[in-house]
Amino acid sequence: MTSEKMSGERTGRSLASSFERYLQDKGKGRGGDGGNYRRNAARELERFAEWATGDRGDDDWTGIVPDDADREPTFEDLDERVFREYARHLAGDRGLKQNTVQTYYRYISAWCGWCVNEGYLETHYAQRASAMAPLPEDDGRKPGDQQAWTSEQRHALTRYIDELAHEDIEAYTTLPEDTDPLDKQRARYAALKAARDRALVFVLAYTAVRVGELLRDPNDPRRRGVRWNEISLDDGSMDVYRKKQQWDAASLPDPVIMPLRSYRKLMDPPTERWPVFPTFDQRTLAGLIQDELANRGKRPEEITDFREAYARDLLLALDEDIRPPSITTDGARSILQRLSEAAEIDIDHPKHDYLAPHGGRRGMGEVLVRAFGYTVAARYLDNSEEMVRERYSHIEAGELGDVAADALTQIDNL
Template sequence: MSGSTDRRADRGGRTVEEAVSRYLGSLDSGGSRSTMRSPLTEFASFCDGEGVKRVDQLETNTLREYGMYLRERYIDQELTASTANTYFKYVRAFLSFCVRDELIDANPANTQRSEEFLPEDKGDRNRQFWEPEHRQQLINYVTERVDLALEDSIDVSRKIAYRDRAIVVLLAEAGVRGAELFRDPRDDARNGVTWGDVDLENHSLEVFGKSRQYERVGLPSDARGALQRYRRVADPPTEEWPVFPTDHAPSKYAAYRERVGEEPDPDMSIDEALRTAEVAPPSITKAGGRSVMKRLTKEAGIELEDDDYLKPHGARRALGAELYEKGHSELAQSALRHKSIETTHESYSDIQAKDVAEGIDKVRD
């Protein structure tokens, strides 16, 4: 009996990452492994960020916080409600395996409390996308704002004006996700893009994608031009410098102390101290990116229902819709980096339905 207890204790000390790997290896279907690998790897990273290293440390509250994390990604339109709930089901299945493997006594995801924050799955009816007129209105505004900053006609620095235009144009033209541009404090792998990730010569940007692998994003001429002009103004001292650094002073001071081991020179601004020591500040967070978009939407005079704003993922969805509607489904797949054309077709089933209806009308005319 004691031998069994000892083995149980040894297994209970297995890390979440190790247990995920063992679970994936146990699956008979290669398709299931491929489908579940990314969300379960992300769950392991989430647990690590929450300070939960071992499987036997998982509690209902951990799963409740994970549900909140999925909800935030749903609000950011990085996930549909259906996908968020599916990811939670994958985690529940993994934890049931951990129970069978005697790593934990009970599945902490099998409680109503653990599911409290999960978004309600009502289908995909209310997902936002940027209307063409709103997209152009916003781009016109941020471009005019750069001109005013160059003339010192507004209380916005040139660097911020160029930064904000680069954010808007990247979202509108390149189909990149906000989570790929900005830092996620709850995911150590998502630190925001750096200038070393930008390849202006080859018109591309490397991002840490939804698949949790690095992917290349194509930069159309407008996106490339906005980044090129912004880089001249930002003048990053190293390639490790974030493209969109935070304006949060405490975060900058913390980065300096961590790297240098002492307080910065009091006669220098924190920005000067970071540049002199070549210590890169943290990137702006996803929440910071949302704040930028909320402010710019309001300043541009764009009015949406329910006092909403132009969300980062809405730009990506609009780009795909534009390409798909014009008959370029494979280009839409490539631009959005969908693994299969079926995913693209599913994402724009409304456009497909319209095409089918118009086809029927033509046949009957």
């Protein structure tokens, strides 16, 4: 979308006109009218709107609308200076704790990002460094307050995607022999996508591998996503490029093996250098295939005929060994966001209304520390024991609290 068209579409639109649609997208249940995140976001958006009109703030604050204009705030009035002022307004509220200021600002920042995606804004102004500069540093919020998938959430997500993959794979593998070729391709594509998503979810849920070690990072060419030749299902291991800038083997526990094995059989990659988690983005694949077939000497009309013989470009890429890129870390977040919503998983977190990738790693960290202690957990998480103790200090604090309670009980019984 051109900047001129976007500017024209947002001219005169009030900020409040976007709120209900945003809240529906973020809400739960039929019509998107439920969920804790929606309720909290609605409250903060209302406060932001009041501040923007001049109803909140210092006595001399008149809002973001020019003094010579008699109207409600619109998207034309927004820029990074507005969000900087709002960050300063939140930070100046002496009744708010530092991490509460951060939380309130994140609700507004998330809305701003949504507005960019929906075409209301050209730029995510709220994430500009100058806009966020007045925000206070986190006030020592414990790592235990960060999102970590609970056992119930992990089981709900893996159970949902497992059932979905079973259904799609069975639908494909049980098709009658006389099924139309394009219909069969569509069924295979649906099965591949569900199998890929299942494998990804299980890896994130049980391996504690960082999502940046598993998938492609557009800003780091060394992180191009794990490939099949870097996975050994027989040994239960996977080579990944670690955060410490070196290759290392990560463990693949038993729950991960079956989803990966089933997915590999279904995909049947033409070479071992294919990404384990390729993108299914149609625009990316279309451009890749057209360029590659042109490089192979195919004329435009031949390329068109090639593509029309396939229901999806991914299937053509598999047959012709046109290797696609891995999905990105942002792509994984989108998948988890979609699956968390579809599975109707109960999530109560100030920053994420879905099960974020890092939450899978933190959730496994919780399990490992509680079951085997900090030393074993540190080895599995590829962290120092000191760092693991710091990040999961809330567990030790709770255990020490139990020890103190037992000691008091014993003394009372003397």
